[in-house]
Amino acid sequence: MEKKRSAKISIVGAGSVGATAAYALVMGGLASELVIVDVNKEKTLGEVLDLSHGAGFVKPVNIKAGEYKDTKDSDIVIITAGAAQKPGETRIDLVNKNIKILKSIVPEVVKYSPNSILLVVSNPVDILSYVAYELSGFPKERVIGSGTVLDTSRLKYEISKRLKVDARDVQTYIMGEHGDTEFPAWSLTNIQGIEIDEYAKEVGCRYNEAVRTEIHENVKNAAYEVINRKGATFYAIGLAIKRIVEAILGDEKCILPVSTLVEDYYDIDDIYLGVPAIVGRNGVERVLKVSLNDDEIERLQSSANALETVLDASFPKEGVAI
Template identity: 50%
Template structure:
């Protein structure tokens, strides 16, 4: 096995999400080398060239198209490869197609590199994170998914809009599946330490139940709306990928709602889903307790059961 180069990233899959993620990573200045891999080598070459031409405006970096041998020393391997979500299709509709693709891709990664952090971005991300863990033989702290990092950003953005406050001052999580059974964890949501309902009332909002339902539904349906309007979502997730890479490369120990293997977390085990987790140079260093009310607990268990049934159907 090659010695890991901490300044090298690999992006596998150069569709909309992979290409946008590669661009966001180039802009971040976190890495000095990035290899792009796609089943269509010319697509990867074109993306590498296009992004490289902007380097005079950014930081020095070597960006090129390659094959699996080229990822042997990569520190972070970002897997976006898979069939995209079509209009009207749920994320879980994709599962069988994409598990099949992973059965081809993941063993090829593990064959050349056992020491990287593998970040799964392809959908349905929770099932594919579980599949990647099983197929790769990686320790579970080093294979995890982007999970509800983007959903949580959407949640904060919409709450910021609703309350006319900077979304970075909003502390709230979407947990569970990245998809239709996701849970808005309202009971722990706050704005700079002020409970969410109290802050709403400070801003003249009193119809909490109505607003909660509307905002949570908007978060859940954001991707469907964007896909309907422009065919695919990629900028938001690319910025989420960049954020997760920052946490890893800088060993930030940032708390992010990534999709990781659960162990008796709120009674949930042996499934990958999103809970707040500490992310640093070793990947997921542990999950963080989150206070949930009875309805949220029930919804979280239901979300886990939904994912487990999909996993068992795909016979992983």
Template identity: 45%
Template structure:
């Protein structure tokens, strides 16, 4: 998208939205950043605070705006909604956040917006689906953050365990961004060598039980962080910046986003976390990995949990 002014509108100036805005400023990803929130004073305060740090960051125009600013936006990133409280699962948030999203998406589309939606609010898979339905946009232009955070948590913990730079660990978490997600061990590798093969040749140092514990820590990470500090926001903010770069720079990068499946993995009409190629047009292609039998069963179980959870929403709204 070189040669044009790039604009990102962030809807929701809470912990995730403000952390994402701060990371965007630090990494110099866009030319214009617009902050929207029901609490207009908070959005204005964040814009002021970010602008004051501009001389130490990257040149860009930042302001607290209105839905009319969405018309010229390349991306509208939604981080608004009710947060996951201690003891709640992400799926507990469905009804209240669907109501919020109906208002948000209608207001965005009324501006004449014709860009790409990125959804970060939980439950992200279901809210990506409702954003697609409410917006009427092509499916490739509605993207959920999916398991981009779970995947980098996975890579970080595996790198830590094997004492390898996590950037050289290639592994995916797929499925619901939640309790039914799964590790794709059949496609996990370190520098091209399958992790399970590496494990077997170093059985005096590493164990399969430790790998199982690593996945459990990935799956339950949000609960541990929420228990300690009330919310998670830095990791997902950096994940959103990575996704933003992939889109605005037309990178054709593979990221584990939430995308609509249309026959891939034997599933239809569901947004769920999968590896996909992302570029300036949105989702170019869902990568259909050859999962082993156990992984495929777990993936379908995860999809069925999502479908059952969103059935009342589909019945009520669509």
């Protein structure tokens, strides 16, 4: 497909994440048409009016509060709908409620936009991405989860604070589940090609196992910290959604740790996980099997096993019923 910088994008879910994603997409000038669908019609209309009143400050975009039929022929459909994570809840705690919601959404998306790319953001995102893949019948490259794109940005932020460097110069990944079993790929982490321990020594910053553990814990618990203080996370995930959409529409062929179907990946098969992948106009164009050390391989396998256990209990693979 040719590069397409502006497109029809639909968002299913007008809650905090969906609305913030819509704002980020409008600010980025990525959509020529933006449709927002939610069961709460009044709130959806309110969000659309609020966004539309900024018409004098952004590129032209037709923003509409609609039904599923209005999403017809979308290039990308973003799913943010679902029960929100509450204080004390893990993402996995949401699984049964949100699988039920997803079962009502995906058939409608497929009906009206059979050639779209599905971007799943609702939690638990890895489980729901797999469910969306199964329910949609779409090829795996066209069903993408937001994965650990946000977690990786959180990791870059934590490293940048300690090493006093621009977060954009930090090259690293959080891999695995977008959740409690995620882990930083320290063996791949560098500052613009300079090994992180070497860079830390050069600039006189402390960097050791204790620092790595603290950083990992901060990243893993970041969402809980925000939810406990303000009830929900939405600004950073809105920006992460914008980044993924930008990569797709611009056919960037950039590397992002999205949640995608993993097959024959360090003995992991048939599960959605956050791993580095090349993202372009066709969605996930290639999954990259990056070189991990033994500890990281074990962590990735443990993450996959944890998700597999939840998936088997909540959505048995042998029988898919809508």
